[in-house]
Amino acid sequence: MKEVYIAGDNIISSLGFTTTANMDALRSGQIGLNLVTDPTLFPSPLPLSLVDTGVLEEQFREVLTLRGKTDSPQSFTRLEKFFIISIHSALAPLPIVPEDTGTLFVLSTTKGNIELLEVRNKNQFDSRRVFLWEMAHVVRDFFGFAHPPLIVSNACISGIVALVVAFRYLRTGMYEHAVVSGGDILSEFVISGFQSFQSLSPTPCRPYDAGRDGLSLGEGAGTMVLTTDRRLLKGAPVRITGAATSNDANHISGPSRTGEELSLAMLEAMKEAALSPADIGFINAHGTATPFNDEMESKSIALAGLLDVPVNSLKGYWGHTLGAAGVIESVVAVHALEDQLLIRSAGFETPGVPHPIRVISETVEQPMNSCLKTASGFGGCNAAILFERTIP
């Protein structure tokens, strides 16, 4: 089994177009959720985390130029632009090339180009573009990846599943490098659906807080480049050392009553990495701020024996970014480990979950070596992945 290192990354969110911009914003406590009035998204104002369209177009034109492309920016959808800018940004400083047959390309999304179903968007693109494989092929062709994309669409755990599959394929030597990219845009489709569930908060979401009243939605994309070739990396890179997924087998839209199944995924990931609860520096959990999700997570954390471990959710900063969430939150987890930084769980004030989990209430520096990242989603799915520092 080979070691799997993180070689590079990118985040595109309301907080910026690079990992550095996003980390700086998180460090200074900047919130990307703003009250948005846009009738093409939702009839009434809602707190949303939106990627700046002006900057997006500017950045995209720049990537076209840098890559010597003559395509019109209009021939790409908003989400394809997210993916292309994000992958370009993550790969730019690295000697890893998409055309290499040793490079795997994994793409995570829940809804892809779903906005193309809207009446106002009809006939702007070939109708095939709404298929996730067609969208992924557009991104593949842009970079010339040697292999067809491995596409994961597994609800809110998609981004972690994408990292997990890349981790496993690299570990056994099937590939040498992997480009794992996750993204989703905000659309009327998704917002109307969550609203029909009455699961959206009228104010920026407050994970684990006693007054939490639902989630906030966001959009974005993230990319993580993985490699088994340590020679390509400087310093002490972070590794992925364990991963697992599980299913509640309980309800398609409500979390487990016991939290047992998420804890199973956490414990399996820790077992694979040969780590015990005392080794875990912090947990970056899913923390959507719906009453039931956060309650379930606290039960899982208790069952896994992790009540002493600091916990945060990043949803209070940029909302739930669906197919991007697992990747962009993992990128933050990796940089938080490198920077030895516990990031405040935005929106949290008063404990409001059944078990006394240690929610991070202030951003502080702290020595630590590993992070357990988790997610759960519709369909009863759960995922956990472990990031560990390489001790220099």
Add this chain to the structure above:
Amino acid sequence: MSQSITAYSQIRSSCIKVNGSIEYCDENFITFAEFIKPFFKHLNLGYPKFYKMDPLSKLGFIAAELVFRKINIALYDRNRVGIVLANASSSLDTDLAHQRTIDNRSQYFPSPSVFVYTLPNIMIGEICIRHQLKGENGFLISEKFDSLLLFNYVNELFQHHRVDACLTGWVDLLQERFEALLLFVEPTTKAPAEEPLKVSIPFSAEAMDTLYKIT
């Protein structure tokens, strides 16, 4: 360590097959609902939740039901039985249904019971609930049936000791066109247990292709 396919089901071209034998055929249907409902009744499962499912989940549910008729799932650790599925259309059939509820502002009625099915892995959730399976989950998308995509994913689950057995295959449905091929995969045993309903086909991408081509 090698794996075998020990049970499989196919739903395509108006016929339903289990382990290669025809279970049911109906040439006279127009919609998927007309095709699947009589067969569901014939199975006599007493599982009213079925009627709440979207067409894609119904297709996957029935295909899985037939596989698990050949397997004594009580003999397995259900925390270590995985499900890895793939298709081309994701949940687009139900996506179109949800979109119709929001297309017109004067008739705006998005429904949680439709919206929840706008994710393909809900089908995995339905199968997990029915058979109480709590192991690994993965839903993948490819333009066409891709045996190597599924084989590699499932093979890695075994290599990493993440599963004792895995249900895998292809379940695709869009606007009345549908097909399913589900396989139960587990380590090859030298002396097969007294389970006469099982088959034993060495698990490989080629074997999956062969089963997919047989209609």
